[in-house]
Amino acid sequence: RKEVEQDPGPFNVPEGATVAFNCTYSNSASQSFFWYRQDCRKEPKLLMSVYSSGNEDGRFTAQLNRASQYISLLIRDSKLSDSATYLCVVNDAGGTSYGKLTFGQGTILTVHP
């Protein structure tokens, strides 16, 4: 079983649509959670951190359910510029793991006119 699992998609949605991505992680001791965005042939960039209380940044809402080991990202009112790969990321910052990031395989989103 992979440490971080995502539906690879691809998701093809029209502009203005709402789209949700899900992710599960296997290490119950994981401490920090993120969504990164990666454009084609570019480096990953932090989109947002994910907290148990849920957090929102404009059109983006992230949720964490520690009991179910489940992370989600909701994008409302999709824009063409949202087209990218979205990476679910876990940081096992406790113990001796030294903060390495464990990535899911990514979910490809294409927003079309």
Next chain:
Amino acid sequence: DTGVSQDPRHKITKRGQNVTFRCDPISEHNRLYWYRQTLGQGPEFLTYFQNEAQLEKSRLLSDRFSAERPKGSFSTLEIQRTEQGDSAMYLCASTKGRYEQYFGPGTRLTVT
């Protein structure tokens, strides 16, 4: 540009050759990570430095791979006797804290 830089951006080499990549982290960042990303997959952790000390290595890092960070600033990743399976994007990331990591643009390696 004050971000993470990597050199070269692209490298094409023949199987069996040695290659070396360089990463220059953000100047005040003491933690430096190397990751490898193949097509259709997320990045995978290779190794971690805190200042000049290499504190963690992945099982992915075979004995053909070696990494250094001699003065706690830039880092190098060397692959000896390259194989076609080494073809990937090699990403470097740095951080000052324990959470957000800033990635460089990567070095894309193609082994022919």
